[in-house]
Amino acid sequence: METILVLTHTDEPGAALTKASLEAVTAARSLSEQTNASLTIGIVGPGTAAADSLASLGARILAVNGEAFAQARYATDAAACEALCHAAQPTLVIVAAGSRFARVAAGVAYRMGGCIDTHITSIGADVPVRVTRWFYRQRIEATLTRTSRPWFLLLDAGTHAAFSGAPAPVNVEQVAVPLPALRTTVVGLRAPAQDAQTIRPDAQLLFVAGAGWTKKQPDGQIHAAEAGTIILDFLHNTGASLGSSKSLVDQGGEGEPVLPFLTHMNQVGQTGSTPRHAKGLSTCCHGEEPHVVGWRFIGERRAISLDPNCGWTRGKADVVYVADAFKVMQKVNELLASSKT
Ligand SMILES: Cc1cc2nc3c(=O)[nH]c(=O)nc-3n(C[C@H](O)[C@H](O)[C@H](O)COP(=O)(O)OP(=O)(O)OC[C@H]3O[C@@H](n4cnc5c(N)ncnc54)[C@H](O)[C@@H]3O)c2cc1C
Numbered sequence: 385m386e387t388i389l390v391l392t393h394t395d396e397p398g399a400a401l402t403k404a405s406l407e408a409v410t411a412a413r414s415l416s417e418q419t420n421a422s423l424t425i426g427i428v429g430p431g432t433a434a435a436d437s438l439a440s441l442g443a444r445i446l447a448v449n450g451e452a453f454a455q456a457r458y459a460t461d462a463a464a465c466e467a468l469c470h471a472a473q474p475t476l477v478i479v480a481a482g483s484r485f486a487r488v489a490a491g492v493a494y495r496m497g498g499c500i501d502t503h504i505t506s507i508g509a510d511v512p513v514r515v516t517r518w519f520y521r522q523r524i525e526a527t528l529t530r531t532s533r534p535w536f537l538l539l540d541a542g543t544h545a546a547f548s549g550a551p552a553p554v555n556v557e558q559v560a561v562p563l564p565a566l567r568t569t570v571v572g573l574r575a576p577a578q579d580a581q582t583i584r585p586d587a588q589l590l591f592v593a594g595a596g597w598t599k600k601q602p603d604g605q606i607h608a609a610e611a612g613t614i615i616l617d618f619l620h621n622t623g624a625s626l627g628s629s630k631s632l633v634d635q636g637g638e639g640e641p642v643l644p645f646l647t648h649m650n651q652v653g654q655t656g657s658t659p660r661h662a663k664g665l666s667t668c669c670h671g672e673e674p675h676v677v678g679w680r681f682i683g684e685r686r687a688i689s690l691d692p693n694c695g696w697t698r699g700k701a702d703v704v705y706v707a708d709a710f711k712v713m714q715k716v717n718e719l720l721a722s723s724k725t
Contacts, residue, residue, distance in 0.1 A: 594669025
């Protein structure tokens with residue numbers, strides 16, 4: 385029978401577990417319930433407050449606490465995770481794949497003499513345990529099983545609901561970690577302003593801009609500057625994540641009008657990304673297959689296009705507005721602004 389350890393960490397203030405951590409807890413609880421495997425949660429962070437949110441789980445809780453563990457740093461995070469593994473002696477280690485633990489998980493697996501698989505999307509309750517992950521830009525889904533233990537599973541964020549339960553005081557077993565030599569001093573965190581960072585994996589909504597925004601409009605003119613203002617206003621009002629078609633981000637190289645805040649990092653599709661969001665709104669995009677394949681994990685799809693025969697209307701979107709996106713989005717921005725006042 386497997387022994388499961390979930391490696392989690394707190395958010396920046398240290399008061400709560402990160403969303404990715406709580407998603408890993410959900411996956412582990414489900415596996416533990418279905419297979420009767422023992423479940424231990426390991427928490428890394430400055431204090432014990434975050435553990436109370438796991439009270440209803442009824443699992444053993446181990447923690448590595450202290451100011452040195454408040455912020456992300458390879459040496460301290462790897463030492464903390466290794467100590468939690470030694471304390472729990474797991475056969476399966478489920479790790480929340482946020483940026484903080486994604487970079488230490490392979491190192492910890494090596495120190496524990498285990499093996500690791502990344503980008504895990506589901507963990508099945510079979511014997512032996514089977515996991516799934518995607519290959520080749522999410523076109524091939526593989527089912528894997530391994531005999532070597534401990535087996536580290538880096539669970540992709542957004543694949544499970546975040547665990548939530550009534551908070552209550554819980555017994556937390558402290559795991560002592562001798563501090564390793566520290567060559568890195570964390571002096572603070574710098575994040576881009578909300579408008580500067582347009583790719584937001586945690587956003588509810590994906591907003592996709594297509595090449596139509598910079599094409600000649602019915603008045604015979606190009607309105608790229610106006611398009612930029614409309615799109616940024618919408619992102620500012622909603623916190624949506626910004627995606628793009630390939631045609632739009634490629635235009636810069638051809639000397640055509642561009643939206644300066646878009647890069648190839650925003651590109652969604654076969655040769656771009658495959659983001660996960662509850663909803664998606666495509667604007668001025670034709671909805672061709674190489675683009676829409678990147679919408680595989682978008683729950684509800686809507687599109688605004690002038691073309692009544694575009695790919696979206698041919699069954700790729702749930703709702704299509706055959707309309708001028710400039711007019712529609714201006715109206716939407718007005719409504720959003722008035723709802724805020
Ligand atoms: C191997 C390969 C890989 C590819 N990978 C990708 C990929 O990863 N991602 C990707 O996006 N594409 C990819 N493509 C390209 C893809 O096939 C399309 O060419 C591209 O998605 C088209 O982008 P678009 O719809 O924005 O532009 P267009 O085809 O130019 O469509 C613009 C649309 O905007 C509409 N429009 C114009 N003005 C307005 C307005 N005012 N209001 C509303 N609608 C308006 C027009 O009616 C038109 O439908 C790939 C192609 C190949 C061959």
